[in-house]
Amino acid sequence: GRDILRHNHATQTEFGGDIVWMEPDELAAKYPWMTTSDLAAGCWGRTGEGWFDAYCLMQSFRKQARRRGADYIDGEVVEVLRDGQQVTGVVLKDGRRFGCGQLVNAAGTGCSKLAGMAGLEIPVEPRKRCIFVFDCRDAADINASCPMLIDPSGLYVRPEGEFFITGIAPPKERDPECWDFDVDHSLFDDIIWPGLYARCERFEAIKVINAWAGHYAYNLLDQNAILGRHTDVANFIFANGFSGHGLQQSPAVGRGIAELITTGGYETLDLSVFGYQRIRDNAPVLELNVI
Ligand SMILES: Cc1cc2nc3c(=O)[nH]c(=O)nc-3n(C[C@H](O)[C@H](O)[C@H](O)COP(=O)(O)OP(=O)(O)OC[C@H]3O[C@@H](n4cnc5c(N)ncnc54)[C@H](O)[C@@H]3O)c2cc1C
Numbered sequence: 001g002r003d004i005l006r007h008n009h010a011t012q013t014e015f016g017g018d019i020v021w022m023e024p025d026e027l028a029a030k031y032p033w034m035t036t037s038d039l040a041a042g043c044w045g046r047t048g049e050g051w052f053d054a055y056c057l058m059q060s061f062r063k064q065a066r067r068r069g070a071d072y073i074d075g076e077v078v079e080v081l082r083d084g085q086q087v088t089g090v091v092l093k094d095g096r097r098f099g100c101g102q103l104v105n106a107a108g109t110g111c112s113k114l115a116g117m118a119g120l121e122i123p124v125e126p127r128k129r130c131i132f133v134f135d136c137r138d139a140a141d142i143n144a145s146c147p148m149l150i151d152p153s154g155l156y157v158r159p160e161g162e163f164f165i166t167g168i169a170p171p172k173e174r175d176p177e178c179w180d181f182d183v184d185h186s187l188f189d190d191i192i193w194p195g196l197y198a199r200c201e202r203f204e205a206i207k208v209i210n211a212w213a214g215h216y217a218y219n220l221l222d223q224n225a226i227l228g229r230h231t232d233v234a235n236f237i238f239a240n241g242f243s244g245h246g247l248q249q250s251p252a253v254g255r256g257i258a259e260l261i262t263t264g265g266y267e268t269l270d271l272s273v274f275g276y277q278r279i280r281d282n283a284p285v286l287e288l289n290v291i
Pocket of ligand 1: 054075076077078106107108109110111114129130131213214215216239240242243244245246247248249
């Protein structure tokens with residue numbers, strides 16, 4: 001993985017990311033609790049990185065949108081109205097109907113169903129991801145210095161208050177389309193715990209104190225977002241398929257889609273690489289190192 005890491009590091013620093021390249025001895029000096037003997041190198045985001053409360057971010061967006069005049073209407077879309085190559089409105093479960101000039105599909109894991117209501121298709125399905133919170137006694141030093149740590153195995157772990165939070169994508173054969181929210185505890189026992197121990201021996205004695213499951217809106221083609229207009233039904237706009245990295249992309253996507261609607265094109269960032277045409281062409285946009 002060293003070459004991939006090198007490549008990603010070069011890209012990140014080229015665009016101004018304050019990312020530090022670290023050799024194994026530097027990692028060992030900075031994180032004495034970490035097993036580094038099997039590592040080729042590491043990257044550390046020195047500034048401008050971190051984690052945040054996702055729900056709080058979303059509520060902040062909503063609050064600001066309302067302040068600027070957006071109306072939120074509670075209800076479930078059960079029908080999308082179409083007239084030839086145009087969508088003209090939606091029908092809610094309670095019977096209310098709304099006309100539209102443009103329709104943005106922002107339905108998360110429900111996006112394929114919503115697209116289907118307009119007779120359109122996108123290769124996105126829900127895939128379950130479980131998160132575990134664990135306690136590790138006498139680990140205050142680890143807690144104080146541990147960044148958001150992404151292991152070469154794909155396992156991630158970071159402090160969560162006095163505890164830690166961890167997760168991993170299940171192996172392909174254990175990762176079907178899934179709508180339930182049952183936590184897969186065997187994932188922790190079989191894969192996560194051994195992985196945590198391999199990276200830090202003091203994680204041998206830990207206790208899971210909370211766990212939950214959510215769903216990625218998983219883009220089967222390339223695990224990247226599908227953004228912008230449908231190639232035929234041009235007033236149907238996608239903001240879908242974020243596959244586990246939609247929060248960090250949401251400010252850019254929101255702005256990009258707003259620009260597309262109000263000015264007819266992307267202004268701040270060119271997001272056209274994520275367009276629907278690539279779905280039609282079966283031409284994946286692959287990213288290196290996705291968790
Ligand atoms: C366990 C887990 C960890 C994650 N970690 C990260 C991370 O570290 N970084 C990151 O960037 N991203 C992460 N993500 C991904 C991120 O949460 C998503 O990409 C993001 O929330 C998607 O936002 P969205 O607005 O597209 O969809 P959602 O937030 O799912 O919103 C879609 C909304 O549409 C509504 N809806 C659906 N169908 C209909 C309908 N027919 N009518 C009306 N409303 C409808 C839903 O009720 C929902 O309110 C994670 C996801 C999970 C599950």
